Amino acid sequence: MATTRTPRGPGNQDEPAGQDPAEGLVDDPYAVCARLRDTAPVHRIAGADGSPAWLVTRYDDVREALANPLLSLDKSRALPGGYRGLTLPPALDANLLNMDPPDHTRIRGLVGRAFTRRRVEALRAPVRRTADALLDAVEPLGRADLVAAYAAPLPITVICDLLGVPDGSRRDFREWTDALLAPDPAHPEKAKQAVVAMLGFFTGLLADKRSSPADDLLSDLIAVRDAGDRLSEDELMSLAFLILFAGYENTVHLIGNAVLALLDHPEQLAALRADPARLPAAVEEFQRYDGPAPLAIRRFPVRDITIAGVTVPAGETVLLSIGSANRDPGRFPDPDRLDLDRATAGHVTLGHGIHHCVGGPLARLETEIAVGALIERFPRLALAVPRDEIRWRPSIRSRGLLELPVIL
Template identity: 65%
Template sequence: MHPIDAHTLIDDPYGTYEKLRESGPVHRVTGSDGRPAWLVTRYDDVRKGLADPRLSLDKSTARPGNYSGFSLPPALDANLLNMDPPDHTRVRRLVVKAFTPGRVHKLRTPVRKVADALLDAVEPAGGADLLAAYAGPLPVIVICDLLGVPQEDRVDFRAWTDALITPDPERPHQAKEAVVSLMRFFTGLIASKRAEPGDDLLSDLIAVREAGDTLSEDELTSLAFLILFGGYENVVHLIGNTVLALLDRPELLRSVRTNPDGLAALVDEVSRWDGPVPLAIRRFTAQEMEIGGVLVPAGETVLLSLASANRDPAHFAHPDRLDLDRDRSGNLALGHGIHYCLGAALGRMETETALAALLERFEKLELDVPREALRWRPTIRARGLISLPVRW
């Protein structure tokens, strides 16, 4: 099998995935760091892989020389995306106690207030880069509120997360500097919450106990990092991708305006059709195993393509069509099995609220640049636009 370059998956992801699915279920690819991995493209294999305990998230099972994703210090690496049971079971059980549906429900009104305030600030200009002025700041503010970050201590988390996702080639130390800054910030925040707990998620995580068990310092730090990282990046791109889908389809835009109840279906369908997470977190074969009829040696990196699985015609009829009335049961955009996204309800609520506020505010919304001028972020880890200039 000939390696597939990551740039091909960035420039034309869905056309490339279609060809890959047709030619075989598993392919040898080159990761963004130039190291090899196995890419799984068909729905049934991806769904099975997401729940297969032989595909480990623990980096200690990986052989050197394979793609392994971010290199983070232990205090940020001890998170749910790098754990297998029983550690994963224990930590997730403790976290779920603080990450309740009731907390998400209580955030809906505050999120709408944040959205309205951001739109108030940009409305007089008649247009803006929707990502920089709206979709980007909104989840950062929400996460700061959720974690209980005081107003005077809020910093530009976006600069740190961007440095990790798409580092500037001209600033090779940027990612390491971002990691140091994140660790310093969260270590200080956790210490202050221990001293003075508040009505916030981080205070709850510090206090949570079950049968005498608590989260360790590294687990707390890495969880705060994960909540920030996943909660910011994915929501920004889901808002941006959904707005672009509407701008490309005036009839759908009119339909959603007249039927706001359709926003939930719209967000769910866009997450399937052009979601912000093309690949599940990398996994490693804990033993030699067969995937889609291909024998993969132990210690190899496996990338399960959510984007490809969600466009597999073997599971979704006419998968390239954006269809709010389709049966989306089995949508893998947020994962499957024990690693299903913990913040799924929060991310959906933020996106739906942001879209509702935007569409209610501006009766006329259109692109402010030619469609072909839009550019996607140069990474296989995320599916999102670099900017989205619009006018109203």
């Protein structure tokens, strides 16, 4: 798809021939986002799948687009041959990330009841017990990789307990999701193998729950499915997949990124230790400062639309830069500084509009407890390696640490 055939508006400037304006976005995302915001509000780039996409960078435009009903999540709205993103079988793909109303409204209503603030708050004590048990395990060692030993197992334990996934079935899930979100270019077959493995996993899990229902969310969803026509079988399996996949993946990165941000800002860490009541507000700043999802889920205009003066044809891929919007100085002054006293209202880490993250209350609770328990237990917490050795996942889809070695 040639750039020259696409109408341009005054807010979009031509880039040097052959150069992707978003080059370096994985290695230095916030510096690249700052340059892109300063240059133009909308840029033509190569997306994560290599196909052309429109990247929206400024806060006001991103927030407005997140709630724009003319920007569809339904992949059938994409131009033929245009979008080449992650492909899943129908049994995993019929989920909220690919739906518009009325299907989106119907399914979100079913799952939303499991993530109300009241229900999530009831999980506070179990989440704290899980956090304490994980910290008990690493304390005698004196040091740990906080991603592998803490940030990853905590949310996977919580979401699996909520769904009713047996303990013995949890060990492979992180490897599968890593293969999908940060694929290894040298081994592209791993992503396909992960899809096959997950399909088999969820098929078996649903069969087990049908034969032996329990007091858990997955058994409740199966009962809804089997009692009427509110969920198709593909929707049921896709919903279970999405809750487990999204319910832990983003929280892993949010916890790890938050801890690193505090270690990078010792004065903020000291202030939080001195007043733990600030943790809920701190979690909002962690989300704004270095959230786990640099981009919102891709969207496709249902007809030609104009974003910040730029005409985007129907069916082309639109990427909304959450990371760039949250660091827009026009909305958040001095945005590259972690400031736990900042007014964070309006950050778009969890989205905006009808596609706002349904699991947001749970992610907030887990991060609050995980960070609070950690800094309370280990007052001398410090990095175990030089700061420039900290490595990030090579992905523009997710923003997370490969590891976080610390001295406890």
